[in-house]
Amino acid sequence: MKKSILFVFFISFLISCEQKNEQPPNIVFIMSDDHAFQAVSAYGHGLNNTPNIDRIANEGALFNKGFVTNSICAPSRAVMLTGKHSFVNGKVDNIQDFNWDQPNFAKSLKSAGYQTAMVGKIHLRGLPQGFDYSAVLPGQGHYYNPDFIVNGVKERIQGYVTTITTQLSLDWLKNKRDKNKPFLLLYHQKAPHRNWQSEEKYLTLFDDKTFELPANFFDNYEGRPAAAAQEMLIAATEEQIAAAHGNGGHGRWGHDFKFIVDPYGRETRFKKELERFTPEQREAWLKAYTPKNDAMKAANLEGKELALWKFNRYLKDYLRTIQSVDDGVGEVLDYLDENGLSENTIVVYTSDQGFYLGEHGWFDKRFMYEESLRTPLLMRYPKEIKAGTQIDQLIQNLDFAPTFLDYAGVPIPEDLQGESFRKVVSQETSEWRDAIYYTYYEYPSVHMVKRHNGVRTDRYKLMHFYYDIDVWEMYDLEKDPSEMNNIYNDPAYADVQSTMHKRYDEMREKYGDTDALDQQFIESYLNR
Template identity: 35%
Template sequence: MVFAPMQLQAKTDPMLKTKKKRRNVIFILTDDHRYDYMGFTGKVPWLETPNMDKLASEGAYFSNAFVTTSLCSPSRASILTGQFSHNHTIVDNQAPDPGNLTYFPQYLQKAGYQTGFFGKWHMGDHGDEPQPGFSHWESFPGQGVYYNPTLNINGERVAYKDSTYITDLLTDHALEWLDNRDKKKPFFLYLSHKAVHAAFKPARRHKGRYKGKQIALPSTYDQTKTGKYRDLKWPQWVADQRVSWHGVDYMYHENRDIHEMVVDYCETLLGVDESIGSVMEWLKQEGLDESTLVIYMGDNGFSWGEHGLIDKRHFYEESVKVPLLVRCPDIFEGGVKPKAMVQNIDIGPTVLAEAGVQKPEHMPGVSFIPILSGEKESSRKEVFYEYFWEYDFPMTPTVFGMRTDKYKYMKFQGIWDRNELYDLENDPDEMYNLIADPDKQEIVKEMSTAIYDWLEATDGMQIPLKRTIKYRYGDYKHPNEY
């Protein structure tokens, strides 16, 4: 196995325009939405997401979409910069913006686009102030709140009351901005929802919709409780998390039933689905539904009991995979389900390509539109992953990982524990760790070498420490506020 960095290319001018028409683009981002929690996947039989289902049937559903880091701020920074976490250095939810980053909407502005941002920014320790690349700005500090939010609208803070629900508010404001746009210019809308981040709070109209419903617990749910994880050769740190903030026996330091929490999560997701429906209806009324590129994505996945874990950060499938729905009838026919592996670093290059703007050399990703239009197959044979240990959540170690269509390999840094190797074809639930299998040692060596090759080729061999301030244990803000 030889790592050939498809990302490296000759130096290019990002403002070098192509002959493509400047297409309108809407990018909708959600928080903590895992890849298979949508009605059409059948994962949760009672979950109804008619607008996501329609987006998939009329467009495309990438079943192998991944983030480079399964955590809010690093993933959002990777989307906006098109870079890996070790490059943009926003490695966790507190690491500050280094001040030298360029966001892909800045290139759109230079190309004549009107750009609007609505919702959660949450890039390191940044507040709610307007950011480069957006001609219209509406945001809030950190994670924000579900009810009665205060928005920073182009530098002026406006408080909303009377049980104003954040998902509805952001959607209404985004559509109002589109109504008042300059119709002579192309537009890029970035609608960034708070939902479905914990603590989950659905819109009042959705509360109780799924009361009493339950999910089928995953096959690996009980392994750390029974001790069978030792026979399966899982790392000790995974078992230790079971009774922790990210474990099923002490979820978010509460003793709630997992089924009740999943119900809250799914009911909160209903507001997002309605938001998508509102956006698509607006496009139809304006006669733009055929030509506008619509992309829906999650910033990271979410575990619901797999390996005895909840939440994200780890490199298991449900944590690193995200929903990615794409629709544009002008480009491709609907109903396609590409198996190609794509990543969040591909969003910027994709949007820039459809705007007729050449991507800059510092973006290692590629546009996924040629895969959908049938122009060519994906050249990506693997995806790489990184997560850096956090002071506030010390249960998960630093991890570097690699995934192919066949295998997944995880290397842990700064912890005395075993690494992991899974045969995804024969063990999609990642139950049997083959790291010590004599027949797999050459694969382990090749994938480990490939990870180091990737890090060296992308200037990632040094952990990017950031200057942050930590208070005494118990004195800092509740982690849900980050």
């Protein structure tokens, strides 16, 4: 009798050890909004310091070729959730509704026994499905004293949005989940989305610094008519700002540049933005910005000097908001460390797309040109990823859903269009796709970036702009990484061009994209 009791104890001890070993990994999926890879210090561009984000790569992997399928906020999030291209999941632009009833990887993990939470920006209307807990910003959300929709109920929370998003995430991790189950946390920051309002403590960070303009800031867009037609110039003229005003395109004094009265004496709408602030927040803001704005007005800047000023105002505000994002990442990593969770938790840091930090003279995204196509991507999972790993394969946001399901041991539905990169990042295999496919639809609209699609291989990129234009562009990224020289129809590249056209056709076939779908999305957009 005694023996058999001992035996039962021994067996249950073995089982509990096994369960502990086989506990599926937790997943903390951190996504910020519009965070350029150029503004993550791990990538070595020297603009800013993001020690906490960098820590993920130092202790795990840094991806040098992470890309999106459609470089704009809401569609990117739909791709991330569904693992399907925009023209398959239906969310092709920021305007169409997203169908939450379709499968997503959070629903699959929840059914498999995970505790799931979505905190911060999702930018998809409707109650998020697949989550035990959700606290999301309505639409773009506000930087100061934002409204959150907590499990479907709207409430205003006083404070700074990035800090609140971190606090809500930590509160869920500490107090709101069942700690006997593995967890999935989507921790998604609004920052550094425009109009780049920083936390009080960072209002004067970088004041003593002048950032140099990128080499192609004054791009003339020769050979690139779609690039010439955009409305996303940092140094737009007063005429261009006025012309784009209704669309919210080029930089506005009272929004992007934060003037209550612009340099020409006109009152702006920024005063209205300050109405959301508490008296203390407003005082801190005015104390920091009034002297800077007055000095700019007194200097009567013109031409290149004015461009340099606008670029610096933009870049500094943008980078300031990233400091708070980095602080939050540090707090979450600390929580994992302090609770013995780091070893069995996958941590991913990425953005919903890249962003132009003055390259081609721009802010914003949308184009398939490198700086918005590419995102920061860093990942830590000590069990399988060696510290200091560098990954050069072509990864897309399409791949997150199947990758997370793979780690969790949950079957990957056959209709997902991404691939699990688990064995790539653990360096068990180097076999991977050699091309990616891209689509963009939101036109005519804010920033006036024309509809286009294209294919990128390791070295070349072929793009087609269509609808009210029919223009092909091709780039040799090895010789021309800034994409200034459109080599389409260059006889020296005739063979490459023919191969790239073949790859483009193959990609459309593989993913199920067609001219008929392009036309269908034009019609549904125009008739909305």
